[in-house]
Amino acid sequence: MRLWPRTIRWQMLAGLVLLEALSILLFAVLLISRQANEVHDRARLRLAHQATSMALQAREALRQQRPGWVGLSVAMMGETPGVRAAKVTDPAGNVLFSSVGEPVEMRLDAAEMAEIPLKHPGQAAVFDFGGTRMESVDAIYTGGDLRGYAWVETDRAWDYEQLNLIRRGTEIFGVIWVLASALLVLLMARAISRPLAVLHRGTRALMVAPDSESSFPLPVTVHNEFGDLIEAFNRMVASIKEQRAGLNNTLSLLDSMLANAPIGLAFFDRSGRFVRVNEVFAGMTGMPLNSHLGRTLPEVVPEAVAGQLEEMVQRVIATGEAVRDLELSGKRGRLNLPWTWLVSAYPVRPQPDEVRWTGLVVLDTTERKRSEEALRRTEKLAATGRLAASIAHEINNPLEAVTNLLYLLNHYCGLDGPALEYASMAELEVKRIAEITQQTLRFYRQSTLPARASMAELLDSILNLYQVRMHTLGIQLAKEYDPALDVFCSAGEVRQVVANLLMNAIDAMPGGGRLQVRARRSRSWATPGQRGVRITVADTGQGMDADVRTRIFEAFFTTKEETGTGLGLWVSHEIILKHHGLVHVRSRTAEGGKGSGTVFQLFFPDNQELASPAVQPVAAQAAV
Ligand SMILES: Nc1ncnc2c1ncn2[C@@H]1O[C@H](COP(=O)(O)OP(=O)(O)OP(=O)(O)O)[C@@H](O)[C@H]1O
Ligand SMILES: [Mg+2]
Structure with missing residues (x-):
């Protein structure tokens, strides 16, 4: 109901006023109608009595032949309280005497006229004309003759005066009663509505700002059941806050675990849709974190594994049992790089008998696999290096003997011309073998202590190693360096760097090309004034596109x-940094149509303080 008020206070007030108004009205109506009937009856009786008494007085006056007394009696009756007018008429209805002065034409209707003669003297007829007019009439007889009628008209206002008094009293009493009860109700309603308003404010504050400290505890302003209710509410809020704090702690623990765990975590609802993932998982799928939500596995992970993962999730939902350590692998990216995941799925149960979500734990084991593989390869290479060194070492002793013998043979007088030529040729070849064994040994036993090293010697020793391979592939070599150029460095490590660059350059030119190796004095392009040596290795190989170029110094990127481990440039970069050196790469593929190739520029500062004093051998050294 729209008109009905919405607050307790006004509802109580409206209800009370309505109820009281109705009951007072009912009471007044009953009382007043009863009183009105009584007043009416009394007025009829009085009027009848007055008409009869006036008729009797008129009869007596006529009997005593004193008609003047009739007028006197009429005048007296007119003065009686409650009488508006009195008059006496002849039997035809002509006014003979009237208390209001001038005679008034009286007209009785036919029914009245017919009734009047039937009446016996002393039995007045009363006519009620409605409104305030009521009249009574009695016949005047003397000795059986009708001499006229005595008429008395009442002033009903006088009769109703008392009734009005009662009504007015009832009205005043009603208004005072209603006002007093309204006041009482307002006070009572206030006692109820104030604590309710406090509770209402508290509930709203709890909904709008649950963590706000300012609204609680609510003030207890009354000491009754409502006060108890407010206190109970305060206790409930305090306990909710405590629980919420506990819950928040647990949630922040879980959130930080989810965000910082170095494993991919994803949760699915029963229809197999993502409900939550962490950054690591998003990194694995390559999609923004929020784009996962609401999607299914096939929409997010590579097709090759989506089926297996989905089956895993469904199995967990169906059986409620965890599925552990499933190894998945595939290739990704433009470079088709291999990856492996170790995946486990487990049920998440809000109730012991209900599996609502499935959690997926994904461990990216790609790097681990590759390091294992690289380690195996490095181990193999190191073993090969050790084997080569020991063979070179073993060859060295008999080689020394052969060298000595050839020396003796060369100086033996009994040899003729061609034999002497063969002997010196053999001596030259053996010398080459000795050089190769020396280099192999030097590579393995390379002292890593920094020292001043000849650049030409260092570069030559590497180039000699790859000479045959370059020749076979049809690679032209252009060397450009000053034999007197030297630099303070850890020669073995710089050799390793250059050897890596050379190997890469050779790998990039399987169909031949041009390889340029240059070294010269230079200044750092990063720190002006810093002197050192700049080594350039440039090839006309297939080159690299921007994607590859940005990743070449990453470990295991190949x-x-x-054939590749992807460690060559990573190790080289580490060595360059260790020497406080710089590296700069330019490369382009054949796509531009300008001819492909790669240029590596290295800068090694010639500063004894900058160079690291002691450098440990690196495992990858054997790979060179
Ligand atoms: N001169 C070059 N021309 C073209 N690509 C190159 C060149 N040098 C390096 N790259 C690219 O950089 C990648 C990384 O080189 P890096 O030497 O680190 O590893 P790798 O040669 O693949 O393997 P390894 O560990 O056996 O050296 C190579 O796989 C190759 O794609
Ligand atoms: Mg390499």
Whole structure:
């Protein structure tokens, strides 16, 4: 109901006023109608009595032949309280005497006229004309003759005066009663509505700002059941806050675990849709974190594994049992790099008998696999290096003997011309073998203590190693360096860096090309004034695109699936940094149509303080 008020206070007030108004009205109506009937009856009786008494007085006056007394009696009756007018008429209805002065034409209707003669003297007829007019009439007989009628008209206002008094009294009493009860109700309603308003404010504050400290505890202003209710509410809020704090702690623990765990975590609802993932998982799928929510596995992970993962999730939902350590692998990216995941799925139960979500734990084991693989390869290479060194060492002793023998043979007088030529040729070849064994040994036993090293010697020793391979592939070599150029460095490590660059350059030119190796005095392009040596290795190989170029210094990044470990440039970069050196790469593929190739520029500062004093051998050294 729209008109009905919405607050307790006004509802109580409206209800009370309505109820009281109705009951007072009912009471007044009953009382007043009863009183009105009584007043009416009394007025009829009085009027009848007055008409009869006036008729009797008129009869007596006529009997005593004193008609003047009739007028006197009429005048007296007119003065009686409650009488408006009195008059006496002849039997035809003509006014003979009237208390109001001038005679008034009286007209009785036919029914009245017919009734009047039937009446016996002393039995007045009363006519009620409605409103305030009521009249009574009695016949005047003398000795059986009708001499006229005595008429008395009442002033009903006088009769109703008392009734009005009662009504007015009832009205005043009603208004005072209603006002007093309204006041009482307002006070009572206030006692109820104030604590309710406090509770209402508290509930709203709890909903709008649950963590706000300012609204609680609510003030207890009354000491009754409502006060108890407010206190109970305060206790409930305090306990909710305590629980919420506990819950928040647990949630922040879980959130930080989810965000910082170095494993991919994802949660699915029963229809197999993502409900939550962490950054690591998003990194694995390559999609923004929020884009996962509401999607299914096939929409997010590579097709090759989506089916297996989905089956895992469904199995967990169906059986409620965890599925552990499933190894998945595939290839990704433009470079088709291999990856492996170790996946486990487990049920998440809000109730012991209900599996609502499935959690997926994904461990990216790609790096681990590759390091294991690289380690195996490095181990193999190191073993090969050790084997080569020991063979070189073993060869060295008999070689020394052969060298000595050839020396003796060369100086033996009994040899003729061609034999002497053969002997010196043999001596030259053996010398080459000795050089190769020396280099192999030097590579393995390379002293890593920094020292001043000849650049030409260092570069030559590497180039000699790859000479045959370059020749076979049809690679032209252009060397450009000053034999007197030297630099303070850890020669073995710089050799390793250059050897890596050379190997890469050779790998990039399987169909031949041009390789340029240059070294010269230079200044750092990062720290002006810093002197040192700049080594340039440039090839006309296939080159690299921007994607590859940005990743070449990452460990295990390789585009040579079968043969590369992806460690060459990573190790080289570490060595360059250790020497406080710089590296700069330019490369382009054949796509631009300008001819492909790669240029590596290295800068090694010639500063004894900058160079690291002691450098430990690196495992990858054997790979060179
Ligand atoms: N001169 C070059 N021309 C073209 N690509 C190159 C060149 N040098 C390096 N790269 C690219 O950089 C990648 C990384 O080189 P890096 O030497 O670190 O590893 P790798 O040669 O693949 O393997 P390894 O560990 O056996 O050296 C190579 O796989 C290759 O794609
Ligand atoms: Mg390499």
